[in-house]
Amino acid sequence: MSEQIILETRNLTKGFKGFTAVDNVNLKIQRGQIHALIGPNGAGKTTVFNLLTKYLTPSSGQILFKGQDITALEASAIAQLGLVRSFQISAVFPRLTVLENVRIALQRKEGNSFQFWKSDKVLERLNPRAEALLADVGLLDFAQATTLDLPYGRKRALELATTLALDPEMLLLDEPTQGMGHEDVAVVAALIKKVSAERTILMVEHNLHVVSQLADRITVLQRGAVLTEGDYATVSADPRVKEAYLGVAADEEVAA
Amino acid sequence: MEFIKSNKFNIILIALALVIPFGVYPVFLMKVLCFGLFAAAFNLMLGFVGMLSFGHAAFLATGGYVTGYLMSNADLTPELGILCGTLASAVLGYLFGSLSVKREGIYFAMVTLALSQLLFFFFLQAPFTEGENGLQGIPRGKLFGFIDLNNNLSMYYFVLAVFLLGFWLIYRSVHSPFGQVLKAIRENEPRAISLGYSVRQYKLMAFVLSAALSGLAGSTKALVFQLESLTDAHWQMSGEVVLMTLVGGMGTIFGPLVGAAVVVGIENFFSGGELGTYIHIIMGLIFIICVLAFRNGIVGEFNKFVKNNF
Structure with missing residues (x-):
C-alpha cells in the first residue's frame, strides 16, 4: 500500500x-x-x-x-x-526563443551546464527532442519565435512542454x-x-x-x-x- | 546585426587594433583595453546574470597588487606575474562570491561593497602595498624571458593579446551551455530552480570567472603603468566600471569596451585642462543623460537602430 x-x-x-x-x-x-x-x-x-x-x-x-x-x-x-x-x-524565459526554453530543461541532464569553454552549438543535438515536445503542445510552428511575443495561452502550453522535458x-x-x-x-x-x-x-x-x-x-x-x-x-x-x-x-x- | 556577428567584422576590428598604435598614443590605448576588459568582465555578472556587484574594484586591485609585488620582488616573467594576479583574484572571487551570491539585488550590491571596502582598508594598512604611495616602478620585465616590454609598442601588442584572450573567453562563456543557463537564471530565476538548476552554484561560477578576468585586467594594467595604487581598490572604481558598462551598453558584447573608451577618453581629455577639477561632475552628468535618454547604452541603441532599420 x-x-x-x-x-x-x-x-x-x-x-x-x-x-x-x-x-x-x-x-x-x-x-x-x-x-x-x-x-x-x-x-x-x-x-x-x-x-x-x-x-x-x-x-x-x-x-x-x-x-x-x-x-x-x-x-x-x-x-x-x-x-x-x-x-x-x-x-x-521571455527573451529566449521557444525552442531554447524547452532546451534549457533538456540540457540539465546532459551534464554540460557548467562548461563555459564549449560552444553552445553542442546544444543543437537536443533540438529534435525539443521539437518533438513542442509538437506535442502544438507549438512547433513557433519554435524560433521569441517567447515574449507569444499569447498567454501559448506561454502556458510552452511551460508545460518545458516541464515535461524533464520527464518528471x-x-x-x-x-x-x-x-x-x-x-x-x-x-x-x-x-x-x-x-x-x-x-x-x-x-x-x-x-x-x-x-x-x-x-x-x-x-x-x-x-x-x-x-x-x-x-x-x-x-x-x-x-x-x-x-x-x-x-x-x-x-x-x-x-x- | 548579421555583419556584427560575422568574422569579417572581427577581422576588420583586429586589423584596426594592430595599426592604431601608429596613430594614437599606445599608453592611452592600453588603458582603454585594460578597462575594456575590466568592464567586459563586470558585464558578465551585470549583463548576463543580472547581478549588480558594487565591489569589483577589489578584484582589479588584487590582480594589480599581486602582480606588482611579485614582479618587483620575485623576478617573475610578466606572463607568470599576470597569471598569479589573475589566480589571486579568482580565489578572492570564490571567497567573496560564496558570501554574496546568496543575496539578491540591492543586498548583493551592498555585501559586495562591504567586502571590497574591507579589502580597501586591508590594502591601506598592509606593508606590501606601500599604503598611500602604492607600488611604484613595477618592472614590465621580458615576456617569455626575451621580449622586452619596456618598448611601448611591444607592450601594446602584448596587452592586445591579453585583451583578446580575455574577451574571447567572455564571448565563449556567454555563448556556451553554461551561458545559456545564466541567461535562463537572469530571465526567470524561480523557474530555473524549478527545472532543477542549483542557481547559487551557477552564480558563484560566473562570479569567479568575472573576478578572475577583472584580476587579469588589473594585473595587466599594473604592468602598463608600472604602478599599483589604492585608486584601483577604492569604491569609486567599482562605480566607474558600472558607468562604463551602462554607457557602452550592458548585456552587449562590445558595449563595455566602447564604454571604457568613452569614459577613459573623457577623463584624459579633461584631466590636463582647466576643467580637470570638474571631471566628476561631467561624468555624473553623462551618467544621468545615459540613464534618462538612452538606457541601452551606445552599443545597445546602435543594435536597436540596426535591427529596426535594416
Whole structure:
C-alpha cells in the first residue's frame, strides 16, 4: 500500500508571524492519479505548493516523496528527484526563443551546464527532442519565435512542454488554466489528461469544471486545514464545502 | 546585426587594433583595453546574470597588487606575474562570491561593497602595498624571458593579446551551455530552480570567472603603468566600471569596451585642462543623460537602430 503513495505530508504546518497559513495538513497522493487541491481564496493552496517544492520552509511537519524525507532538501534538489512544479503566473524565459526554453530543461541532464569553454552549438543535438515536445503542445510552428511575443495561452502550453522535458515522475501544477480563455482551457485540460497517463499530478485549480473532468481525488482546504477529501461526487455533495465557498461552488457548477 | 556577428567584422576590428598604435598614443590605448576588459568582465555578472556587484574594484586591485609585488620582488616573467594576479583574484572571487551570491539585488550590491571596502582598508594598512604611495616602478620585465616590454609598442601588442584572450573567453562563456543557463537564471530565476538548476552554484561560477578576468585586467594594467595604487581598490572604481558598462551598453558584447573608451577618453581629455577639477561632475552628468535618454547604452541603441532599420 505504501508504495502506492508517491507523495505524503505529515502534519505540515507553516506560520507567518502569528498567522497559520497551513495547519497540520496530512496529504497522501496516490501514484498515477490526478489529485486536485481546491478551496476558497486564502485557503493556503499555493502555500502548500511552495512548501512541497521548498520555495518556503515548513515551520513543522514532514514531506515524503517516494518514501524519502525531502523536508530538508533544496528546491533544485527536489526537482532533480523528479518532483517538478509549475507556477501560477506563466513561468517562461521571455527573451529566449521557444525552442531554447524547452532546451534549457533538456540540457540539465546532459551534464554540460557548467562548461563555459564549449560552444553552445553542442546544444543543437537536443533540438529534435525539443521539437518533438513542442509538437506535442502544438507549438512547433513557433519554435524560433521569441517567447515574449507569444499569447498567454501559448506561454502556458510552452511551460508545460518545458516541464515535461524533464520527464518528471510527478507534476505540481499551480492553477494551470488561470487567466485563460474558454478554448485554451479546454486545450490545456486535454493536455493535462494526456500527460497524466504515465505520471502523478497534483494541481491547484479554481475552475471546478476542469477539476470535475480531470481529478481522481480532491482535497478541500479551508483556512490552511484540510476540510474534506474524496472524489468529485463526494466532495461536491458535502455541505461544509458549499458553505466554505459560500455557495460559489454550486453557482460555478451551474455556470460551467 | 548579421555583419556584427560575422568574422569579417572581427577581422576588420583586429586589423584596426594592430595599426592604431601608429596613430594614437599606445599608453592611452592600453588603458582603454585594460578597462575594456575590466568592464567586459563586470558585464558578465551585470549583463548576463543580472547581478549588480558594487565591489569589483577589489578584484582589479588584487590582480594589480599581486602582480606588482611579485614582479618587483620575485623576478617573475610578466606572463607568470599576470597569471598569479589573475589566480589571486579568482580565489578572492570564490571567497567573496560564496558570501554574496546568496543575496539578491540591492543586498548583493551592498555585501559586495562591504567586502571590497574591507579589502580597501586591508590594502591601506598592509606593508606590501606601500599604503598611500602604492607600488611604484613595477618592472614590465621580458615576456617569455626575451621580449622586452619596456618598448611601448611591444607592450601594446602584448596587452592586445591579453585583451583578446580575455574577451574571447567572455564571448565563449556567454555563448556556451553554461551561458545559456545564466541567461535562463537572469530571465526567470524561480523557474530555473524549478527545472532543477542549483542557481547559487551557477552564480558563484560566473562570479569567479568575472573576478578572475577583472584580476587579469588589473594585473595587466599594473604592468602598463608600472604602478599599483589604492585608486584601483577604492569604491569609486567599482562605480566607474558600472558607468562604463551602462554607457557602452550592458548585456552587449562590445558595449563595455566602447564604454571604457568613452569614459577613459573623457577623463584624459579633461584631466590636463582647466576643467580637470570638474571631471566628476561631467561624468555624473553623462551618467544621468545615459540613464534618462538612452538606457541601452551606445552599443545597445546602435543594435536597436540596426535591427529596426535594416
